[in-house]
Amino acid sequence: MSDGGGERPAASQPGLLGPADVRALAERLGVRPTKQLGQNFVIDPNTIRRIVRAAGVRSDDVVVEVGPGLGSLTLGLLGAARRVVAVEIDPVLAGALPQTVAERFPEALSGPGDGADPAASPDGSSAAAYGDPALPRFALVQADAMRITELPGPPPTALVANLPYNVAVPVLLHMLEQFPSLERVLVMVQAEVADRLAAEPGGRVYGVPSVKARWYASVRRAGSIGKNVFWPAPHVESGLVALERRQPPTTRASRKEVFAVVDAAFAQRRKTLRAALAGWAGSAPRAEQILRRAGVDPAARGEALTVDQYAAIAEAANADAADPGREPGLDGS
Incomplete structure (x- = not known):
């Protein structure tokens, strides 16, 4: 050998x-x-x-x-x-x-x-x-x-x-x-x-x-x-x-949490993310809040996002659950 x-x-x-x-x-x-x-x-x-x-x-x-x-x-x-x-x-x-x-x-x-x-x-x-x-x-x-x-x-x-x-x-x-x-x-x-x-x-x-x-x-x-x-x-x-x-995206969300967002986004791929993620998030308004916190346009569709953006959405959902009343800043944070 x-x-x-x-x-x-x-x-x-x-x-x-x-x-x-x-x-x-x-x-x-x-x-x-x-x-x-x-x-x-x-x-x-x-x-x-x-x-x-x-x-x-x-x-x-x-x-x-x-x-x-x-x-x-x-x-x-x-x-x-x-x-x-x-x-x-x-x-x-x-x-x-x-x-x-x-x-x-x-x-x-x-x-x-x-x-x-x-x-x-x-x-x-x-x-x-x-x-x-x-x-x-x-x-x-x-x-x-x-x-x-x-x-x-x-x-x-x-x-x-x-x-x-x-x-x-x-x-x-x-x-x-x-x-x-x-x-x-x-x-x-x-x-x-x-x-x-x-x-x-x-x-x-x-x-x-x-x-x-x-x-x-x-x-x-x-x-x-x-x-x-x-x-x-x-x-x-x-x-x-x-x-x-390669190394997975840098995120505090787990792989399972990120993959759950991906599955939800493509289950209704012709809808905007605000609508497609409504069931996953609990409601369309909460989905929009999470998306804005992640810096993602709520009017975008799932096929436009990278895996890093999906990771950002999952992380933002965790942050939103920890502090649901906090308004997202202008930078989406």
């Missing part, structure tokens, strides 16, 4: 899974991709290489991958990262993944274990955190990613995943919340979701995912992915979204 940065040289990477490999593996396992689990397996090695490059995976990274499926991306990540921890809910796929890694990347399983972490409970909560350099470079946790609170081994530094499209945003936000060690994220999601995540304030598709993702990170579109690189081919185009961890 290299201690320096950068990708591992291509020569050290094993053969990735191609279309025939993926289909043969699925047939051997009796697996048919299901819409219910959002399963669309990547069958194009060049797309895998592109994702790993776009993610900027370094040789000292500990990468967590959610929904590895048959292992196409897992193998690409093992060619670049120090360690890969795969989180898979499907018991059939979870049972087969270590064998796929063993066939294509046997050295990743060397060390005190067979690559599947024996301490991981079904929800991942009992997996011990440890930093033994002799750990295998691959670990598997069979769990629902929405219930994961710990991962085996050193804290993850990157999340790289082809997320199931039906739960992509909740999984992304959950992982960012649970693992503050994540410095970088690259996820493949439905193109429409990618646009929403990366949208800037004032944009037509700017909404709840756009704001909440920016609580944790800066967000940008990192490319588009066609339908034909998947089996089965989805009905929608896909997109790559890159996130880089």
Whole structure:
């Protein structure tokens, strides 16, 4: 294992899974991709290489991958990262993944274990955190990613995943919340979701995912992915979204309080904030008072505000609750 940065040289990477490999593996396992689990397996090695490059995976990274499926991306990540921890809910796929890694990347399983972490409970909560350099470079946790609170081994530094499209945003936000060690994220999601995540304030598709993702990170579109690189081919185009961890807004309000304002503002996104936040604040006049205290125009709409402004509104609501009779100053304080 290299201690320096950068990708591992291509020569050290094993053969990735191609279309025939993926289909043969699925047939051997009796697996048919299901819409219910959002399963669309990547069958194009060049797309895998592109994702790993776009993610900027370094040789000292500990990468967590959610929904590895048959292992196409897992193998690409093992060619670049120090360690890969795969989180898979499907018991059939979870049972087969270590064998796929063993066939294509046997050295990743060397060390005190067979690559599947024996301490991981079904929800991942009992997996011990440890930093033994002799750990295998691959670990598997069979769990629902929405219930994961710990991962085996050193804290993850990157999340790289082809997320199931039906739960992509909740999984992304959950992982960012649970693992503050994540410095970088690259996820493949439905193109429409990618646009929403990366949208800037004032944009037509700017909404709840756009704001909440920016609580944790800066967000940008990192490319588009066609339908034909998947089996089965989805009905929608896909997109790559890159996130880089940043400090949350400076505020005395909690994340939960800020997110409650965001949810309320976009529940009726065509209304002014004075009207949209009336239920959250208790009344339209009180919503206006809070907005003015936060320095936000009550006639603005939710899609015009940054995450910092939402944080200011939540903080102003706390101040208003503490001193409801105080009139806001000219500066909105």
